Amino acid sequence: MAQISLDNVSKVFPGNVTAVRDFSLAVGDEEFVVLVGPSGCGKSTTLRMVAGLEEVTGGTISIGGRIVNDISPRDRDIAMVFQNYALYPHMTVYKNMAFSLKLRGVARKEIDERVRQTAKILGIEPLLARKPKALSGGERQRVAVGRAIVRQPAAFLFDEPLSNLDARLRLEMRAELKNLHQRLRRTVLYVTHDQEEAMTLGDRIVVMQAGRIQQAGKPLDVYGRPANRFVASFVGTPPMNFFDGRLVRQDGICFDNSAFRLRLPEEPSGRLANWLERPVVLGVRPEAMSIEAAGRFAGPGNAIGARVLVVEPLGEKMDLFVNAGGDRRAVARIDARENLHVGDELNLYVDTRRLYIFEPGPDGNSLLTA
Ligand SMILES: Nc1ncnc2c1ncn2[C@@H]1O[C@H](COP(=O)(O)OP(=O)(O)O)[C@@H](O)[C@H]1O
Ligand SMILES: [Mg+2]
Structure with a gap:
């Protein structure tokens, strides 16, 4: 032993x-x-x-x-x-x-x-x-x-x-x-x-x-x-995307920043309920985004408007580096497709069941796991 x-x-x-x-x-x-x-x-x-x-x-x-x-x-x-x-x-x-x-x-x-x-x-x-x-x-x-x-x-x-x-x-x-x-x-x-x-x-x-x-x-x-x-x-590639914003109440609970608003799938419980109208950080995994609003990426309140900065083909998948409003950068790992070009404006649809919310700051604790 x-x-x-x-x-x-x-x-x-x-x-x-x-x-x-x-x-x-x-x-x-x-x-x-x-x-x-x-x-x-x-x-x-x-x-x-x-x-x-x-x-x-x-x-x-x-x-x-x-x-x-x-x-x-x-x-x-x-x-x-x-x-x-x-x-x-x-x-x-x-x-x-x-x-x-x-x-x-x-x-x-x-x-x-x-x-x-x-x-x-x-x-x-x-x-x-x-x-x-x-x-x-x-x-x-x-x-x-x-x-x-x-x-x-x-x-x-x-x-x-x-x-x-x-x-x-x-x-x-x-x-x-x-x-x-x-x-x-x-x-x-x-x-x-x-x-x-x-x-x-x-x-x-x-x-x-x-x-x-x-x-x-x-x-x-x-x-x-x-x-x-x-x-x-640290865990996951490409790394999770983070956005500063706040939690607001509108048709349920939404994450809001000046560029987009995403609706959380459920009423917040536990610690998250105390963070309404306060600054938080949203986390979205690159693989939790798609450019098609279908299946688990079907709306409402799950779109981020974005402009394509860089396209990296990986074979079956591709990484899309985008500007998501203001100077916010993000990366989405989506199914590979042709006809996507630098400068294209599109919507990234988010699987909102896979959103993360953190306390503000670079080392903020998760507000979902407590
Ligand atoms: N013999 C040593 N004397 C002084 N500082 C050391 C010594 N060995 C490691 N460190 C320091 O301890 C920290 C951890 O080092 P290390 O365990 O080698 O990290 P890792 O293996 O995760 O890269 C680093 O800041 C490193 O500079
Ligand atoms: Mg080492």
Whole structure:
């Protein structure tokens, strides 16, 4: 059993740089949890504290029920895979994988069995005699993962392991890692700045900003019910659109700014009811807009007048960058079509069941989830 628990963990570097603040998270046995957030938000520091490569300033970390604050990295029964792979350049793939077992005094026969079995799992048997410089990026990545697996640790820590790969290989390896987790059933704590990678890999994702957890949950729950504007804009591509305005009562409750008025599908309840006639921020996902008023995009009170600024074809879909009145910019992801041109004036129809309302300000809390 290898749960990983962080309780009120903080990290302050010399110079009074607070990298991680009051961080509490329990990763369940065999769970795959992804820490995701922009560069510098404290992901690597958190992971390195779990690995024992960085001391904690406050709080406790336990692995498998044992507090490990004062336990050395090699005795924590975890393996870490880094972005730069950190393979030993002068050793063959076989020796790279065997090295840590040898250090631990594992018998030669068992080392050989484990290395070959791991190589088989990862499909790198033909590479065992090669040195790292004779490997492609993807192959090196597999060897780095192999070096971690061969140790049979209770838990794996990954720090941006796919960031050095080209886009196509990244997708391939992403699927392989997920498949590997399903087969090996080990606890994984994984770090990435890439929200799509986080969504696709994680049983749960933990969105971080400035050393703090902003929200933790299943990927689709976080996407569907972001706790605040930061999470709303970080999770989902293209990012959610935001508009300043106010809530007014007219044929029900509407969001209103000087350029457009959208009617909310239901009477506001809970906290939202207190925000009538007050400034709020509206959130609309790019994929919750269409240029056809049909189906879930049928009115009334759901149109935003817009002028096309940029058209980005993506194949089946296209991204429409528009001006939505005044200097408000927005992006809509719509079904691809021809005959759309820069400068066209059109209506964007919004699925009003998918509107979000936030407190004003760049980090405003959601008024729908409370
Ligand atoms: N050894 C260190 N000394 C001082 N500050 C550090 C050190 N390592 C990281 N930091 C700072 O801590 C913050 C978090 O860094 P890091 O955990 O690497 O972020 P992330 O992995 O999310 O990009 C950053 O502001 C970074 O500059
Ligand atoms: Mg990092």
